[in-house]
Amino acid sequence: MSTVPLPMIVDDDQWDAKDLAGRLGIVAHAAFLRAGFVPYGDEPTSGYLLKQVDDTGSSQPSLSRRYTAAQLARRREGAPAPAEVAVQELLAQGNGDFVFHVFLLTRDGHQRFLCEAVLDAAALAPLLSGRLDDPARALETGSAGARLWDALAEWVFPVLLYELRSRNVTGFASLPDDAKVEILKRLADWKDLASVECTSRQLRRLVTERDGELWKTKYESMNLPTKAEGSADHSEGLGSWKERYVNALRRCYEEWLAQRRREREAELERLRDLPFQFF
Missing domain, CATH: 1.20.1280 (Monooxygenase)
Structure with missing residues (x-):
């Protein structure tokens, strides 16, 4: 996967203000943009992912964002909304690790999971703890994070784009x-x-x-x-x-x-x- 364009969506001060989960969310968001997706739906009040408290009452909020294909986002005014959208979701576990989900969300609210990965916080810390330019270079070194983004680029993203385009045809x-x-x-x-x-x-x-x-x-x-x-x-x-x-x-x-x-x-x-x- 080519270098994730982090400086295009975040500056040094915004990066430094984020914790590990927030930085991981930014990198994932940049990967979606790099693959040709565009954000869809509600905009977060701050940062790049929406924070949502789990219904179970967990103290750790989930971070998520919805996307659609660029061709579907450029529909004429008044056209129906996409029947399905892509969602990335980042869940913090009690031991500090993260669960990363990518799935399709249908109009009736059903989820079709395409990717699920448990990310080791200890392995991610060296990758994301540096300055803004460091993670982009580190993602090309074969680290655990790099393998995840390679899997997204080579398998998950192509499937997502195909599913979104084929399931949202209105011609x-x-x-x-x-x-x-x-x-x-x-x-x-x-x-x-x-x-x-x-x-x-x-x-x-x-x-x-x-x-x-x-x-x-x-x-x-x-x-x-x-x-x-x-x-x-x-x-x-x-x-x-x-x-x-x-x-x-x-x-x-x-x-x-x-x-x-x-x-x-x-x-x-x-x-x-x-x-x-x-x-």
Whole structure:
């Protein structure tokens, strides 16, 4: 993991004013920012993490902060809030050690834990007890803290970002099938509908299943004469409406080519009948 940008979010005086738990929280917060997350929800009145007293009455407050992906934070005004957010939580134990949690928090309040680590306060003290620039350099030396941040960067953060983006999609793909079909019906060009089918397996399945609503309208808009289908029954043996449309389009093109060929032959015949004059 590259150097955590501590000087970008805290100055020397703020760092010096924090105890071990507060400094650990700052480093974890910086790691989230470095990975591309942005803070989400309530802002702490002081410091960088929210302090919350445990419901069990523990004298040691927990430190936590919520985050979301940068793309989700830039939604337009009035857009729904993210369905799930990432949370980091730091719990102080009675023996002085810390429990570090990273989990997804759903809209209904359920937690999906992705990372849990017990951090040895004695091992962290040399890492975090120095001046502001010291921890950033120390995180690259292979210490216990460095191994934790490497695990965050290589496994936890990528999973978090993927989960947040995939579970907070509110675009076309998240619409009900009926709504998608109503939108697709309004595509004027058959090439656009064909392109939609190539977008994903889900959309290909949808267009295939709703063939009678999508491709049938395209076919009927061609206003083909009855004889264009021959003497066969239109409802049997002709394949899907997409196949009918493609076949009818091919026949129209072939007829256009044949007409152009006849016109050229007629023009050549007319030129052959003209008398030639030599000067």
